[in-house]
Amino acid sequence: MSTRTPQLFTRGAPLWFRQSLYLLLALFAIIVDNHFHQLNALRNLVYLTLQPFQTVANLPSSLMSHTAGLFSNQLELAAENKRLKLELLKANISIQDKELLSKKNAELEALIGIKGHYNTAMQISQTLYAVHNPFHEKLMIDGGSSQHYQVGSPVVTSAGLIGQITQLFPHSSEVTLVSDKNLSVPVENLRTGYRSFTEGEGVNDLFDVMYVPITSDFKVGDEMVSSGLGGLYPAGIPVGQVISVTRENNSAYFKIQCKTNHVMRTGHYLAILSPINDGELAEKIKPLQEEPSSLDKKKVTKKKK
């Protein structure tokens, strides 16, 4: 207590000096973190300090789900078991179908010489909590750099794509959702095959499909799946459903609003697909780059003749 008695004379640096120092430090942190992403050690340190408080804050919801599990009766469990068995049966049948198809597909691709294979290796994780940020739509999930997760990995649930890993901590990682304003996913309309890309709206699990001309065929209820362009997200993963198609102020493009398939924020299982490494991606792009050059050569030889 004696250390905090009022002092007659101020000690240390004057206020303006101290506060400008803090402001400069904060500005430095903002610039370094935003442009060079070099402050992960500091972020990890602060994150670890906050971890116990986060556990306490998550206690009520985890307790609720725990007690709900405790008091679920036998009838419910039996019904759930039956439902799950049916789903497993259905899934197994569709997998048999899929295996046949993928075999055929592989043969056809080998015939034409395209490499269309994706890494299907996946890791199973669980959502921890929604990140507290009014500017971004993010989730924290279990497991991080210690589980060899990678930044950029697509994250999917049974309902479809939910987003991409954007930040790694030792034992948890941050997933930016499809509805985040800064995330774009190349998508395809399952009904018409029209390809475009998404842009998140930032609220309520909504995203827009961008730059769709008003002449194209888009209807409310259309399923959007990932198109596989760009190579990051495997093709054919459900992303969302069109909920409104409007045209604003004689614009040449539709405003197409979609809702993501996932609604769950905590305590649910999800799969992390491994991202395609750069070598594979380069291999895919290679044939496209070579073709025009070979054409040019032909043109040159023709001109010479």
Added chain:
Amino acid sequence: MIISSTHTSIKKPAPMSRIILTLVVAVILTLLPWSGYALLIEPNWILIVLLYWGIHEPRVVNGSAFFIFGLFSDVAQSSVLGVHAFSFSVIFWLLSTYRQRILTFYAANQALHLLPAFLLNQTIIALIIYITSATLPHWLWFVQSFLSAICWLITPYLVEIKLTSKSS
């Protein structure tokens, strides 16, 4: 019913445990799994408690505390590091200029004087995030400041009533 610090006689300095406890409660309130609109308009608990102690115990909760809890807010929201630290430091600078003046008011008047501080905090954060990542928040987010100012009215009760009952 209105509490004013000037009407009580000379106060003992608040015990360190009380300051730490209230700050911990503010951090936990912030980290609760809020979602949707509740997340948008949730009062800035950390800033409310920081301001309270910044006014009443400026020797303990000083610029460093504002800066460190700013970093905590940044990591809790997983925003760019330093955004909250910057705006909290600006708020502390202003606060230390107007502290004596704010101390003479009743809680309601204090809330009115702190509302601009809450709004300034949000404006600075929104500006920096707009510059760094070109995203603007939903307009409802600014309701947060008004809710924070309303929460300011009950903050002295929550903190001080417990304090007197403990000391007596």
